[in-house]
Amino acid sequence: MNTADRASVARRNVQPPRAQASLGAGVVVTDEAGRVLLGLHRSGVWELPGGQVEPGESVEDAAVRELAEETALVADAADVEVIGLILDSVTSTLMTRLTAATVVRAFRGVPAVAEPDKIERWEWTEPDRLPEALFLPSAQVLRMWRPELGLPDGPYHRYAMGRLPVSPSGPGRA
Template identity: 75%
Template sequence: MRPADQPPPHRNAQPPTAQASLGAGVVVTDEAGRVLLGLHPGGTWELPGGKVDPGESIERAAARELAEETTLLADVADVEVIGILLDSPASTEVTRLTAVAVVRAFSGTPAVAEPDKILRWEWTALDRLPRELYTPSAQALRTWRPELPIEEAPFHRYQVVRTR
């Protein structure tokens, strides 16, 4: 036990060397139940999404990325994180964590806001999903709707359980 007149031991407040990258894959559907997918210049289709900035919640990052990429506006309160995916796609030293976020309500019409990243946005029926899905987007869709005919990939999948 430490005497009362001694200060507490110093703790390093700096984080360890980064070994992971955190991003959000955003599932947003229209009133017909179609999911929004964007065509990447490389030919794959993907969900809106991107990295979570330091100090930012996943929900805020999802709403921000949705607006930055599609011009759709969503309130942070209308974003729900439903799962986390882990994989190591290009490096054995960095783990990619993808939070699967579902947007329950939004306003606006999708438009290409970053033409270097997405050529066009399309509302896509779940029974017409393209074969050329970006793997993290495919696995995010599978987390959202496990019954979708999407091939399993080497991801670790964690469902988020709400305990309210």
């Protein structure tokens, strides 16, 4: 390889590609009675806690952060399970939404409205009594969690995750 070729390789991919997708985490959290936590958005639809995964953040860390930011509930990333991915090109024609469906297995605290400009209130809801006015990406996360729920289907692509063995030093480490 000549010097010009090496210089070309060194400059390759230094800028991020044009954004074509948005990665978020939808968070299913249940109480001891098995009810799921839903927030009434100021727009009138119900939704799960969740939001975008920030650069350098794991999906589990994003789920924990979003849960705390939105509900004041505290969880540990080790108590978050990614149960699937949902690829959605329905809710936006400009961007593909990729949502990691997550379940929080343990948390501390009592739900509180931490973002009153977005959420009016949080309620524990029986899974078989979900409101009709449900944010579609939240409905898809709930459908990934409990496929038997009578939730709307759509042209979404769902990818269920299997549990992988984790080495003592953590995932992906030798």
